[in-house]
Each structure stands twice: as C-alpha cells, then as structure tokens.
Amino acid sequence: MRKTRSKNKKKEQKILIGSVAVLGSLLVIYLSMSFYFMKRFYFGTIINGVKAGGKTVDLVNNQIAKSIDKYTLTLEERKEIKEEIRGADIGLKYSEVYKVEEVKSKQSPFKWLTGSFNKKNYTLSEIISFDEKLLKEKIDNLSCFVGKDITEPKDAGFKYTDKGYEIVEEVNGNKVIKEKLLEEVKQGIINLKRSLDLDKADCYEKPKYTKNSKEIIDTNNLLNKYISSKITYTFGDNEEVLDASEFNTWIKVDENLGVTIDEEKVKNYVKILSGKYDTYGTTRSFSTSTGKVINIKGGNYGYRINRSKESSEIMEAIKQGETVKKKPSYSQTAKGSLSNDIGNTYVEIDMSKQHLWLYKNKTLLAEGDIVTGNMSKNYSTPAGTYRLTYKQKDATLKGTDYETPVSYWMPFNGNIGLHDATWRKTFGGNIYQKDGSHGCVNAPFGLAEIVFNNIEAGTPVVCYY
Numbered sequence: 001m002r003k004t005r006s007k008n009k010k011k012e013q014k015i016l017i018g019s020v021a022v023l024g025s026l027l028v029i030y031l032s033m034s035f036y037f038m039k040r041f042y043f044g045t046i047i048n049g050v051k052a053g054g055k056t057v058d059l060v061n062n063q064i065a066k067s068i069d070k071y072t073l074t075l076e077e078r079k080e081i082k083e084e085i086r087g088a089d090i091g092l093k094y095s096e097v098y099k100v101e102e103v104k105s106k107q108s109p110f111k112w113l114t115g116s117f118n119k120k121n122y123t124l125s126e127i128i129s130f131d132e133k134l135l136k137e138k139i140d141n142l143s144c145f146v147g148k149d150i151t152e153p154k155d156a157g158f159k160y161t162d163k164g165y166e167i168v169e170e171v172n173g174n175k176v177i178k179e180k181l182l183e184e185v186k187q188g189i190i191n192l193k194r195s196l197d198l199d200k201a202d203c204y205e206k207p208k209y210t211k212n213s214k215e216i217i218d219t220n221n222l223l224n225k226y227i228s229s230k231i232t233y234t235f236g237d238n239e240e241v242l243d244a245s246e247f248n249t250w251i252k253v254d255e256n257l258g259v260t261i262d263e264e265k266v267k268n269y270v271k272i273l274s275g276k277y278d279t280y281g282t283t284r285s286f287s288t289s290t291g292k293v294i295n296i297k298g299g300n301y302g303y304r305i306n307r308s309k310e311s312s313e314i315m316e317a318i319k320q321g322e323t324v325k326k327k328p329s330y331s332q333t334a335k336g337s338l339s340n341d342i343g344n345t346y347v348e349i350d351m352s353k354q355h356l357w358l359y360k361n362k363t364l365l366a367e368g369d370i371v372t373g374n375m376s377k378n379y380s381t382p383a384g385t386y387r388l389t390y391k392q393k394d395a396t397l398k399g400t401d402y403e404t405p406v407s408y409w410m411p412f413n414g415n416i417g418l419h420d421a422t423w424r425k426t427f428g429g430n431i432y433q434k435d436g437s438h439g440c441v442n443a444p445f446g447l448a449e450i451v452f453n454n455i456e457a458g459t460p461v462v463c464y465y
Contacts, residue, residue, distance in 0.1 A: 044119030049192035091131035236338040280304035299384030306331035369428025374436035420448035
C-alpha cells in the first residue's frame with residue numbers, strides 16, 4: 001500500500017514539473033514575441049495597400065515611399081482595353097510619415113497574440129497626396145470618355161417572330177460612370193493599388209432590365225398572350241381574319257415595359273374593313289320595275305360598321321388573348337344581305353315617271369302614281385336609297401308656310417317622307433314640275449294606306465330619276 005502511494009506521488013511531481021516547464025516556455029515565447037512586436041506591426045496589418053506585418057515603422061515608410069516613386073494604376077476596361085494613370089502625372093507624393101507611427105503606437109506589444117489573428121487594413125488618406133485637378137483632367141481624357149467606340153447600355157427587349165415573341169438580350173455597352181470611376185481611382189491611389197478592374201468596381205452604366213429580369217419575362221408572357229388572339233369576321237360568304245401577322249405592329253412596349261396597343265392603327269384597320277364592306281351611302285346597281293338596271297348614288301341606307309365600338313372590341317379581344325368568330329358591330333344594318341342589302345321588301349319610286357311600287361318578299365303588293373317635290377321651286381325630292389325612319393298614323397306636317405294633317409306619315413330622309421295627300425285630285429304626269437310638294441312623296445290615300453301597313457322602320461325606299 002505504501003509503495004503504491006509513493007509511486008503516485010512521484011508521478012504527480014513529474015506532471016507538475018512538466019507543466020511548469022511548458023508554462024515557462026510559453027511565457028518565454030510570449031515575452032520574446034512581445035519584445036519583437038515592440039517595434040514591429042502585428043501580423044496581418046496592411047497600410048495603404050502595403051503589407052506591414054512584422055515590419056518596423058521605418059521599413060513600412062520606406063516601402064510606401066518607394067511604391068509612390070514609380071506608381072502606376074492600370075485601368076482594366078471592357079473589350080480588353082487597358083489605360084494607365086501614372087503617379088508622376090498627377091503629382092503623387094508621400095506627405096505624412098507620422099501617421100504610420102500612430103498606427104503602430106496603437107498596437108500594444110503585449111496584445112500581439114490577439115492582434116495578429118485580427119487582420120487590420122488601414123487606409124491613411126493623409127499620408128498620400130495628389131493634385132485632384134490633374135487627376136480629373138487625366139480621367140476626362142481617357143479613351144473610355146473621349147473615344148469613338150463607346151456603346152450605351154440597352155435594356156433587354158422583344159422581337160416578334162412567326163413563333164411568337166422572343167426576348168432580345170440586353171446590351172451592357174461600355175459607358176463608364178465618371179463620378180464612380182473618379183472615386184474608385186482615388187481610393188485605388190490612396191491604397192497604392194496597381195490595377196483597377198472597372199467591371200468589378202461597378203463603374204459601368206447598366207441596363208435597367210436584363211433578359212432574366214422578372215419584369216422582362218412577365219412582359220414577354222403578356223405579349224405572347226396578346227398575339228394568341230384571333231378574330232375571324234364573317235361578311236356574308238366572305239371572311240376576314242385578324243391575327244398576329246396583322247396586328248403585331250400595333251403592339252408597343254415603352255421604356256418602363258408598359259404594353260399598349262396603337263389605337264390609331266386599330267381604327268385604321270376598322271376603317272379599311274368599313275370601306276370594303278359598308279354599303280351605307282354607296283352607289284348601288286338596281287334593277288327597276290321597268291326592267292332597266294341603273295346605278296343609284298347616295299342615301300342613308302345600308303350596312304355601316306360602328307368603327308368606334310368595333311375598335312374597342314378588337315383592343316379588348318387582343319388584351320384577353322381571345323379567339324372569336326363574329327360579325328362586326330354595326331351602327332346600322334340593312335334588311336337584305338351584304339351582296340343585296342335592299343333585299344326583297346322595299347318601296348321603289350321612279351321620280352321621272354312619278355310612279356311608286358311596293359314589293360314585299362319579292363311580290364308586288366301595290367303600285368300607283370305619285371307627286372314628288374316641286375322642281376320649279378328647287379324642292380326636288382333627292383335621289384338615293386333610304387331607310388324608313390319610322391311610321392306614324394294621324395300626324396300633322398308643319399313648315400314655314402304650311403300645317404297639314406295626314407293619315408299616314410312615313411319619313412325616310414329627314415323631314416322628307418311618303419304620305420297620303422287627300423287634297424290632290426290627280427297624281428302622276430308632270431304635276432311635280434310646277435305644282436309638286438315641298439320635297440315629300442304625295443300618294444293617293446289608298447296607296448299610302450297599303451304601303452303604311454306593309455313596311456316597318458328600316459325598310460328601304462329607293463328613289464331615282
């Protein structure tokens with residue numbers, strides 16, 4: 001038992017002696033390094049780009065001074081262009097040596113252990129000076145500002161193809177932000193950097209939107225939605241197809257990626273449709289009751305596209321990406337088809353013969369002589385194809401010099417209309433030349449009654465000489 005205790009005691013003594021020896025060695029190392037750092041900078045210290053770790057103040061001052069003597073800053077630009085700013089050209093000099101010593105004075109030699117593991121990068125602007133005016137002149141004359149090969153940045157855009165819209169990649173260009181470059185150059189000189197990469201220093205103007213920008217992708221999707229729309233118009237047996245091949249040029253994207261549809265181009269398209277298919281007021285070929293085929297110009301009858309409404313509907317259909325088959329919106333329609341808009345029910349008035357015919361569903365229901373506007377007083381009834389505006393029973397017709405009650409009033413051209421004229425004893429012949437109406441079509445009571453009972457608003461009234 002005593003031998004075991006003796007062995008343990010000796011073992012503990014050895015451990016103690018060893019520990020004291022280690023601690024002593026560490027203390028010696030610590031004190032030696034503390035002595036070392038009394039005149040030297042902590043490891044990891046950088047002053048204006050010069051590695052000062054383990055060096056004395058004088059050595060660091062000398063290194064900074066030597067760096068300045070032959071200093072050149074190389075600007076690395078896009079397109080592999082390099083330009084230089086030499087210290088000698090801007091009056092670069094080392095002007096304050098004591099600031100370096102101040103940095104050293106703040107590094108306690110007894111804290112070298114923690115200090116060396118915490119790297120410090122000091123920028124002492126006071127120790128380096130240069131002529132700012134000369135520097136600005138140097139920068140102003142760089143080829144990246146005065147050269148001919150300067151490309152402005154351009155946002156990503158869009159291109160229409162037969163497969164839809166595609167994103168056009170942005171152009172980065174090589175236009176430098178002068179204020180940014182000047183600041184980066186100043187900092188580079190103070191830190192005695194040998195090169196400055198303008199890209200890494202973020203000195204170039206950038207496009208606002210790139211091909212990967214969410215806004216660009218969203219806009220491209222919207223454009224493709226727009227061009228997916230298709231409108232097929234039916235005009236009788238004819239069709240007109242409006243799709244992206246026609247309207248892709250109507251779509252515009254502004255600098256803020258706002259998508260608009262050129263309303264004037266839409267209106268022009270509708271105007272063309274209207275000119276092609278409207279029959280309102282056009283010259284018509286008409287087969288008369290006497291067998292002659294004549295051309296009748298003017299009037300207010302026929303199909304007429306509502307241009308404003310149809311333009312709005314087109315724009316809305318495009319915005320919704322719709323595919324539709326439709327007839328256009330009309331402000332006025334006719335009783336017949338586009339190819340024969342007069343149809344088979346109409347009133348025909350031959351003013352040369354002073355005769356009227358009424359057809360209903362191709363059947364002649366009635367005919368008879370009439371009296372039209374007084375030619376000698378310039379009250380002639382205008383020729384043209386008109387539509388019955390409305391019909392009214394027991395109306396009173398008023399003018400500047402007359403007030404006449406009638407049983408059947410059927411206006412078709414403003415205040416001009418067809419009505420009974422019981423005050424007349426005879427009709428037809430040449431009465432209209434000197435004793436005609438104020439422009440209306442006077443008919444015998446019986447004829448007016450038949451016409452009144454067999455036509456409705458919109459029925460064509462064909463007048464010709």
